[in-house]
Amino acid sequence: MSRDRQLHLGAFMRPVGIHTAWWRYPGGYPDANFNFEHLTHFARRLEAAKFDAFFMADHLAVMNMPVAALRRSATVTSFDPLTLLPALAALTSRIGLIATASTTYNEPYHVARKFASLDHISKGRAGWNLVTSGNPDEALNFGRDAHLDHAVRYARAREFYDVVTGLWDSWADDAFLMDPESGLFFDPDKLHVLDHTGEFLKVKGPLNVARPVQGWPVIVQAGASEAGKQIAAATAEMVFGASPTLEAAQAYYADVKGRMPALGRDPDHLKILPGALVILGETEAEAQAKRARLDDLVHPDSGLANLSVRLGVDASGFDLDAPLPEIPETNASKSSQAQLLDYARRTGATVRDLARKVGAYAGLHFVGTPAQVADRMEEWLDGRGCDGFNVMFPFVPEGLDDVVDTLVPELQRRGLFRRDYAGTTLRDHLGLPRPPNRFFASQATGRA
Amino acid sequence: MSRDRQLHLGAFMRPVGIHTAWWRYPGGYPDANFNFEHLTHFARRLEAAKFDAFFMADHLAVMNMPVAALRRSATVTSFDPLTLLPALAALTSRIGLIATASTTYNEPYHVARKFASLDHISKGRAGWNLVTSGNPDEALNFGRDAHLDHAVRYARAREFYDVVTGLWDSWADDAFLMDPESGLFFDPDKLHVLDHTGEFLKVKGPLNVARPVQGWPVIVQAGASEAGKQIAAATAEMVFGASPTLEAAQAYYADVKGRMPALGRDPDHLKILPGALVILGETEAEAQAKRARLDDLVHPDSGLANLSVRLGVDASGFDLDAPLPEIPETNASKSSQAQLLDYARRTGATVRDLARKVGAYAGLHFVGTPAQVADRMEEWLDGRGCDGFNVMFPFVPEGLDDVVDTLVPELQRRGLFRRDYAGTTLRDHLGLPRPPNRFFASQATGRA
Structure with missing residues (x-):
């Protein structure tokens, strides 16, 4: 049986486990x-299960927490996502490969080049998770004394997006x-020089x-x-921020997709895929027992440190x-802080x-049987x-095997979920159109 | 027969052909x-031939030349080296992987992370070609109106090197x-915080x-x-700048290695591997005919453009x-300009x-029989x-096959050249010691 709308599934892999x-x-x-x-093995298992994408988040610093907690954190040594994903691209053939890259402490020319290169090497499987840096310690690794202000980060991110996508459109597809024979490598009429000068970038x-x-x-x-939400409605093709309840998720879904027509976008061209921790068992009791066993392994030092970050x-x-x-209201990720403060107020x-x-x-999180x-x-x-x-x-x-071996077959x-890939690119998997080149109108009819 | 000193061979692969x-x-x-x-096939052939390294140069811009020449250049679309090499790392097991990264238009934290990640993914095969940006058009892609001055670029490069190597030493090898069981992921006594503040970098x-x-x-x-030369004597472990004659090369070799003892370095810990174009034939006449055929394919537009760059x-x-x-003396790569001016003066x-x-x-260049x-x-x-x-x-x-199939067996x-790899890392191939961690003295005895 097949359905009109099926689930899209990404695998959030950095860190490989979100639970402390x-x-x-x-x-x-x-x-x-x-x-x-191990990461190669996981990517191949997820590809065999027909996942849309393998998703590597990123931080440009060791996470800011007291050493008592830090020494208990498995995230202190991690691969740079844009170094790891090309290697995984060479060892897989279909699964999408999404990497986080900050618009706060990067140059758009580097970001545009690296994702364009990854997209070519992977034959169309790259995705860019566009973030503004949320970890204050990142500023200190890039010559600054303090983090850029939230509003400035978002304004810079919007301009950064325009520059990166403009650079991707430098060449017509048939340039x-x-x-x-003629010695001509490209057609100069199919080359566009962006020449961008904006508030933050040149x-x-x-x-x-x-x-x-x-x-x-x-x-x-x-x-x-x-x-x-506004930048997502204007530019995003996948969103992964999670609402804690279905009601909140429905409101978020309607809100963000509702903004899109006014921005000239089809709401179907944005896929909302909340992050969800999934713990499975043959019985609900077994799944809950796994969860309790895991929670019991959290050291109090780590709990307080996570609280500080949030x-x-x-x-x-x-x-x-x-x-x-x-x-006090801080420069941290506002939505994350607000959610927790709201919970604390509600529950005391x-x-x-x-x-x-x-x-x-x-x-x-979803805990239960498949x-x-x-x-x-x-x-x-x-x-x-x-x-x-x-x-x-x-x-x-084990937790990944459970999803691949028991949940995916049930879906x-x-x-609710594909049995095989219908196309070869991440856009194919997600049902997203290929963007026209803004500088070469004749290219507008891509393979979307 | 084996010898005391054998040749080290790198393959200079970006562009895959240096000839216009x-x-x-x-x-x-x-x-x-x-x-x-194709690039994967080449890397595997070179690995089978036991080359020390596969070397990807880089430019952070389309090369600056008039469009009449540019449209004849095969370099206008190239992979970012630090995206390509991780993919090749996954498909090879021994050959070294060297990428160029500019100290002028990069942040040291990014450079340190990417090379550290590549070194781990490749199991010790990464090399960093540390350059200052020589292509004036690069400045325009990174928010500047003009190129940094030659002296400033070199001073920044020296500090950049200190920061990157300091970041690599953040963790003791056994941290x-x-x-x-204990829930301890690392030992805080084996973590060093660099806290660098210098003239150019913080x-x-x-x-x-x-x-x-x-x-x-x-x-x-x-x-x-x-x-x-001074920064190479102080910091380099491989140098690839080429002298046009053996006499000039001997002078260069003696000069750079002669500076090392005063800097506290063993001259054997720097390998000088000039770039050399190699054209082979079964007879000398055949090799010369290949060269002439190739030279005849250079369009005059390209020749003048190369002259402009030089x-x-x-x-x-x-x-x-x-x-x-x-x-006039310009801000271009000084040695390259001086060499050509000298040639013009000598020959008229x-x-x-x-x-x-x-x-x-x-x-x-070397043109002849194996x-x-x-x-x-x-x-x-x-x-x-x-x-x-x-x-x-x-x-x-063809030109690569000739080297692998006819020159390497002759060597x-x-x-003059190894029949198999003796070790697994690029340092093993080059006979270079593993640097001690400057912050954890007990680590000084590595596997060098």
């Missing part, structure tokens, strides 16, 4: 986040003649890479703040048994409760809460 | 510079415990990647100017049949002569003109 204690789970690979053979161009196979790599975003203030001195003190949770909650992973989790996913899809999910694994390899049986 | 007309040669691959399957650290397999990726440089001034209006006019060549000469590739070329290489090695060569191919695949018969 993933690397301590019995029988797991403690080094999985930094082991190329290259490569004709040994970039001449052209890019020294042919137009990407996909026209542009797929544009991915997380933004859930007001500024984040709040944007140092929580290590807070009274564990008191309610959360007043928190103590600092200890909150530390355990965020230490153990406080975001959207049928139960499939029910929830179907409910979210049909309820227009999402177009699919970016699945996060509780531990590896396929229900006609 | 390489892509027009009959029977060749016109798209080889931008075809991942990572990854102990699920970088906190630590790097979020474990210390590279090789300690540091191999440091490569080309510098032939006075500033370039001189750092626009030569397109020069009288073709007059001698070279007076050329016309502009047309010079355009043909540089269009057709004016640098070091035995003749092996003789020349042996002479250079034994005469202390070099420690080996970075071979440049006149066209592909092996003479005991």
